[in-house]
Amino acid sequence: MCGVFYIEDDTMKEIERIARRIDERSAASGDVHPSQPALILRAGYEEMVSEVLKWGYEGYGKKTLIFNARSETVRERPMFRRDFEERRCLVPADKFYEWKQAGTKKKEKYEFFVPDGILYLAGIYHKDPSGDRFTILTRRAEGCMEGVHHRMPLVLHKEDLGKWLFSRDEAVKLLDSHYGELEKKTGESYLQMTLF
DSSP states (O other): OOSOEEEOHHHHHHHHHHSSBOOOSOOOOEEEOTTSEEEEEEEOSSSEEEEEEEESEEOGGGOOEEOEEETTTTTTOTTTHHHHHHOEEEEEESEEEEEEEOSSSOEEEEEEEOTTSOEEEEEEEEOOTTOOEEEEEEEEOOGGGTTTOSEEEOEEOGGGHHHHHHOHHHHHHHTTOOOTTOEEEETTEEEEOOOO
């Protein structure tokens, strides 16, 4: 699951150097929560472009906000199916957070990140009359996420970014990809994620 991610202003500037066309609207930096505008990358005409969209699809009746979609069912669910086929995106982040129950009333906060790198979270976006919106795909937790939460964002390697955005067939293969470089931090401890 991914309910809060963090992006620094410097990272947004780096992303803007990667993308050919830049969205000049204001994206949230620092901790980004569902319903806030965030910088995403999507396919333009044969090039990667940036855009600022709100995080979270409006649920039926507009009473809920759907900010994650399961990678295992994104191709089947009516709400997400067409967006996966036609509107995939990437959500750059410096880190994301998860909380683990640590007693009856206490939760322990964990940060997940790659040292000296940018995380690219797989997402999809939706055309909406009130403004386009995106959601982040999640997968079963693995590595250092296990024991903290049962879900984690689908994180893509840098060499797979173009495949995700421009090739539906390659994107299908990436729905079950593994990302073995995550580290986690809680308090003063760092734990390396090892998958294999």
